[in-house]
Amino acid sequence: MPRLLKFNIFRYNPQDPGSKPHMDSFVLEETDSMTLFIALNRIREEQDPSLQFDFCCRAGICGSCGMVVNGRPGLACHTKTVDLPGDVTLLPLPVFRLVGDLSVDTGAWFREMYNKVESWIHTSKSFDQSAVEERMDNEVAEQIYELDRCVECGCCVAACGTARLRDDFLGAVALNRIARFAVDPRDERTDRDYYEIIGNDRGIFGCMGLLACEDVCPKNLPLQNQLGFLRRKMGITAIKTLFRR
């Protein structure tokens, strides 16, 4: 006998004057290899076509489907129902602005983040069409990729106590982004430049180091290492800055 799954889902459509925040429940019969992607689409198509949620790749690659599943932020498409109890509570990610039901506005948050950390290669060189590419050790390329794997799902931000308390906190994802450029030899920014961005309470010194972020990251990014690395680097830069004054 397949299980009957009960989904308790947060509902609120801010665009609908008749809508108030509340929880709705839906019951579905579990099928083989069911993920929350399959379940939520079935609920929408068979029970309530107004239900809002975000999926795109449905393959754990694009980071669209972050939500709080039984208290824990994670990627919904990546969550198999066999791994869940019969009662499933789904909430939208906190911190991000609510669009409706389980859908939140991550796009605007991340665009702002790119601008704050200047999420691009800073270089004084210009591209030369006729030249062979600059060489790079494969190991360095792999180190960069390791940190470039972040899918900007926002789970780490949603899980972070500091981010929930202060909305100007950059969050582990932004600090990881800085680390990505710091290991990239093509980026000419110095520690001083990075210090300007993250050497404060909004950045690395606001982090309480409890590592909820690393715990929930669906891509298993080494956030703990990166936060430690930046804290040391920025600590040293802070001291140097003091002496220079």
Add this chain to the structure above:
Amino acid sequence: MQTIYTDVLVIGAGLAGERAAIEAGQAGLSAICLSLVPARRSHSSAAQGGMQAALGNSVMGEGDSPDVHFQDTVKGSDWGCDQEVARLFAETAPVEMRRLAFWGVPWNRVVPGPSIYYKAGKEYEKVESQERRGLITARSFGGTAKWRTCYVSDGTGHSVLFTVDNRCAELGVEVHDKTEALSLIHDGRTCFGAVSRSLRSGELRVYLAKATMIATGGFGRIYQNTTNAVICDGGGHIAALDTGVVPMGNMEAVQFHPTGIVPTDILVTEGCRGDGGTLLDVNEERFMDKYEPEKAELASRDVVSRWMTHHIRQGLGVKSPYGDHLWLDIRHLGEAHITGKLREVYEICTSFLGLDPIRQLIPVRPTQHYSMGGVRTDKNGAVYGLKGLFAAGEAACWDMHGFNRLGGNSLAETVVAGGIVGRRIVDHVQGGEVLFNSAVIDAEVKRQRERLDGLISGRNGSENVYKVRAAMQQALQKGCNIFRDETGLSECVASLEEILERARRVGLKTNGAGASPELYAALRIQGQVKLALCVALGALKRTESRGSHNREDYPARNDRDWLVRTLAYWRNPDDGLPVLEYEPASPSYELPPGDRGYGKSEIISAEQGD
């Protein structure tokens, strides 16, 4: 009503759209990209395998050149492509890879010394030269003579899209995400922008632009089983087709990928076979080496998909509750390789199937994967039929892929075409002024408002949009799949005609407030069925087999009658079928039609008389 003015409006913020927008930004023009999702979630991010460019840095790519790449591409296309475009592409690709490296893509690089690689299940050794240390390296991918596919571990699309979006942020190119373009504003001669709907508030918004570009990716979601993301639903094609003056090129040219996992159709990369993965049948025996002794699992994907389907039809598939499938075996590649270079594949197997590919076989079947056809453009990316309208990427039929695109060629196309077309757009904008006619704009807004009201009020009927969509997907799956014939295609067209009538009677169950997913689906259902009809009718009329278009009743490639591209127009919104016209496949044939060297070889040549 909010009206936003910009020099360049790009519908789509995947690789093709953003790459073109960068050209506009670099030239000092204002540019806005619209996207259903935040730019980095665009489907380009899901491409794991890599991009083809003839850099020839790896020892396995020695002797490679744009010439060889050009030839592979034309052969791959089964001579259906535009050879001038294929030439332009192959020549430009290497520079584009270097440009991406300059912008920050962490390409894998040449590591000197010996290393092991696998081909068709056997172990070989290669030795990379000291002299090329640190240059961009390449891997093998189906259908190519040389190792030519540049890659970033198995997150190539992801890393390249992040880099390109970083560059957009740096240049101040705006991305308006959670925004859907509904229709183009035009007067039958010139395009002036688009009417869009916010997927945050549900509000309509007008974008006016001196140049508009369609870069909305593929339309795989009109099929039942597809590797495509859920947003690859044809929105850009629909807007273009609805103008009545813009044709879709070669819509019948649909590619199926050999290795979608069962049941969710998530793609496992061709890199698996490129690196030596093999296909096994119910007896856990290889079969591709019997059908294709030379290339075996590495033959081009239409050939592999076709033999897989054939093998399943011989009763040699593995039975499962989701239908028959075959096995992909990568166990011999070893733990380090599988959890390193093929990490995403490892993750897909463990997270979505609950199996371990280091020890277990992966259930796979051919599934819809890529749309070679699309909005027809010339080699500058200018769309047929409307001035000021451009297209690039998977949405476009620029036509370097003809009837089959090679693995790694489409991701490369997005950036190469994006760059080329972006520069043409800059020329266009700098070349003259555009006069906006407010009557044309108002009329289009009114049309869209009425469409929305009709769906919300239910005055056209009360058909359930999801049921209509499922009917369309089933019709295509059944009658317009890998193997096609007259009976199946005629039935498919007939049922799609009925489904189109139902689509015209769709009404919402909900009030459609805000972003409304139901309204979203309802707004495109008619257009999707029209696209499906372009695919099915094109396939029915094309009485030959070419690339991924396989007619069981016409197994030969017929260069005498069918060395042409189908152009499908939807002249009036109320028509029941598209109008098909034809044009020569290529303005010239640098590489004259011949044998591909793999797959079936029956050819009716142009010189042959009746």
